[in-house]
Amino acid sequence: MLVIVCYDVNTETKAGRRRLRRLAKVCESTGQRVQKSVFECQVSLMQLEELERRLLSEVELKEDNLRLYRMSDGSGCEVREHGTFRATDFEEPLVV
Numbered sequence: 001m002l003v004i005v006c007y008d009v010n011t012e013t014k015a016g017r018r019r020l021r022r023l024a025k026v027c028e029s030t031g032q033r034v035q036k037s038v039f040e041c042q043v044s045l046m047q048l049e050e051l052e053r054r055l056l057s058e059v060e061l062k063e064d065n066l067r068l069y070r071m072s073d074g075s076g077c078e079v080r081e082h083g084t085f086r087a088t089d090f091e092e093p094l095v096v
Contacts, residue, residue: 001042001043001044001045001048001070001071001072002040002041002042002070002071003031003040003041003042003043003048003051003068003069003070003071004038004039004040004041004068004069004071005027005031005038005039005041005051005055005066005067005068005069006037006038006039006066006067006068006069007023007037007055007059007064007065007066007067008037008064008065008083009023009037009059009060009063009064010060010063010064015060016060016063016064019058019059019060019064022058023037023055023058023059023066024037026051026054026055026058027039027041027055030043030047030051031043048068048070051068052068052080055068056082059082059083061082061083061084062083062084063083063084064083064084065081065082065083065084066081066082066083067079067080067081067082068080
């Protein structure tokens, strides 16, 4: 299956810059970089679970954002979201 990994790391501190490098190394070991913080990974379900576990061990959920898009054949896309950013639900009213 194809998995798109995207992350945004708070790099205001030395620890944040270190996390950014470590996340990139984990992604580079599994997939190919298509943008600075976006990777395409061709993985099995077991490899996806391992990749997600490795990424979550590096990310700081209170400061960073990690998203994994699992692209399946014909049945849409599953999004796994970790961290500070929460996506807008465009199906609901945007203004109340």
